[in-house]
Amino acid sequence: MIAHASGRNYIIYLTLLMGYFLTLIPLPEWAQTFRPQWVALILIYWCMALPERVGVGLGFIVGLLLDVLTGTLLGQHALGLSVVAFVTIKLHLRVRVMPLRQQVFTIFIILLVERLLALWSTGAAGYPTPSLWYWVTPVIGMLLWPWIYILLRDTRRRFHVS
Amino acid sequence: MVAGLLSISLMVLDHRFNTLESLRSTLSVVLYPIQYLASLPTLLSESASEAITSRDQLEEEREKLHADNLQLLARLQKFEALEAENMRLRALLDSSFKVGDRVLIAELMAVEQDPFRQVVLINKGKTSGLFEGQPVLDANAVVGQVTHINPITASVLLITDATHALPVQVNRNGLRTIALGTGLINQLELPHLPNNADIEVGDLLVTSGLGGRFPPGYPVAQVVAVEREPGRPFASVVAETTAHLDRVREVLLVWTLTPDRPQAVPAAEETAVTHSDVQRAPEANE
Numbered sequence: 038m039i040a041h042a043s044g045r046n047y048i049i050y051l052t053l054l055m056g057y058f059l060t061l062i063p064l065p066e067w068a069q070t071f072r073p074q075w076v077a078l079i080l081i082y083w084c085m086a087l088p089e090r091v092g093v094g095l096g097f098i099v100g101l102l103l104d105v106l107t108g109t110l111l112g113q114h115a116l117g118l119s120v121v122a123f124v125t126i127k128l129h130l131r132v133r134v135m136p137l138r139q140q141v142f143t144i145f146i147i148l149l150v151e152r153l154l155a156l157w158s159t160g161a162a163g164y165p166t167p168s169l170w171y172w173v174t175p176v177i178g179m180l181l182w183p184w185i186y187i188l189l190r191d192t193r194r195r196f197h198v199s
Numbered sequence: 200m201v202a203g204l205l206s207i208s209l210m211v212l213d214h215r216f217n218t219l220e221s222l223r224s225t226l227s228v229v230l231y232p233i234q235y236l237a238s239l240p241t242l243l244s245e246s247a248s249e250a251i252t253s254r255d256q257l258e259e260e261r262e263k264l265h266a267d268n269l270q271l272l273a274r275l276q277k278f279e280a281l282e283a284e285n286m287r288l289r290a291l292l293d294s295s296f297k298v299g300d301r302v303l304i305a306e307l308m309a310v311e312q313d314p315f316r317q318v319v320l321i322n323k324g325k326t327s328g329l330f331e332g333q334p335v336l337d338a339n340a341v342v343g344q345v346t347h348i349n350p351i352t353a354s355v356l357l358i359t360d361a362t363h364a365l366p367v368q369v370n371r372n373g374l375r376t377i378a379l380g381t382g383l384i385n386q387l388e389l390p391h392l393p394n395n396a397d398i399e400v401g402d403l404l405v406t407s408g409l410g411g412r413f414p415p416g417y418p419v420a421q422v423v424a425v426e427r428e429p430g431r432p433f434a435s436v437v438a439e440t441t442a443h444l445d446r447v448r449e450v451l452l453v454w455t456l457t458p459d460r461p462q463a464v465p466a467a468e469e470t471a472v473t474h475s476d477v478q479r480a481p482e483a484n485e
Binding site: 102 | 318347
């Protein structure tokens with residue numbers, strides 16, 4: 038993907054790959070709408086932890102690949118995830134020092150922005166507005182954030198990615 | 200900023216023009232291992248459950264298949280006579296007719312797509328000679344049509360997707376209309392029928408072939424609700440698809456063969472089945 042900087046960047050890519058798997062793995066019909074925005078969540082973490090390594094460019098590429106994988110309009114996730122990366126990098130100094138309980142709300146807003154952009158682009162392309170369940174994923178992402186944060190932080194520390 | 204502009208222009212390009220198909224298909228080949236790995240758990244659990252099926256179950260299934268086969272063969276006997284008769288009558292009328300259909304079996308990949316759209320991924324692609332807009336059926340009825348073709352996979356838009364519309368006719372009386380997808384699984388709506396239209400609950404809808412995409416005469420759906428409100432100009436009619444779109448595992452890709460312009464069909468495909476004995480009513484007669 039992006040030029041290999043020094044250190045153990047592959048851990049970042051591996052976690053993002055995990056995000057792809059979690060997005061693609063089939064779930065029962067009723068659970069599909071509750072699937073969190075895995076890739077966005079993982080991207081937010083890395084943008085927050087290593088803003089000098091992970092940025093808008095990676096967000097764009099990750100989003101583009103996600104578009105191809107999920108068969109959406111080419112550029113829909115690319116736009117969403119590059120904006121997510123941008124906002125996270127702008128906020129990272131402030132959010133990083135917050136306690137997890139408080140971080141959760143910022144994450145919610147960022148995830149909501151991603152959903153909103155996706156809705157906007159599908160709407161512009163003429164697809165019908167989805168049901169209200171569409172908005173439940175940011176809430177689930179917000180509830181999952183503490184676990185994702187701790188998991189990824191421990192991974193990062195174990196493999197000394199910095 | 201740049202990324203934002205780039206993605207917006209990408210979206211416009213992808214939506215308005217077809218210039219990005221090559222980019223999409225190239226990337227899809229690169230990403231195929233990810234999709235394959237993601238479908239692996241399902242594949243493994245399926246093969247595991249196959250491996251531990253009991254002898255009783257297998258025998259039961261064999262019995263059932265045997266009975267089905269007998270029935271189908273019996274029906275086919277009548278079919279051949281009818282086909283010959285149909286050909287003769289058509290020759291009298293001097294109308295064009297379809298020689299038959301060629302089908303190829305494809306399997307659905309256990310990979311999730313956008314949950315708010317009714318799209319599935321199948322394991323056949325450009326290498327199997329698919330074309331865009333190709334009709335996709337299952338054993339019972341119409342499933343959808345091919346929208347994106349990648350070298351080894353293709354995505355199929357189901358007829359229930361909210362952006363899909365399918366020209367149909369009522370099998371009982373030939374009433375023609377359009378069936379729109381609702382975005383809900385297994386449900387179609389027929390919004391363009393006037394209040395006095397002759398349509399009843401239980402009517403079978405078949406493809407009319409008018410759009411030119413789907414061969415005529417394939418079952419699509421069954422009407423489950425008709426509501427006629429005197430104040431409204433149109434009746435609201437809801438139909439349920441004959442194909443079980445939520446449970447389908449294998450689909451058939453169809454090439455319609457016409458005597459004048461045979462479609463380009465891959466030369467030899469192991470799983471391909473030709474059933475030229477299937478005769479369909481021609482579109483020209485409508």
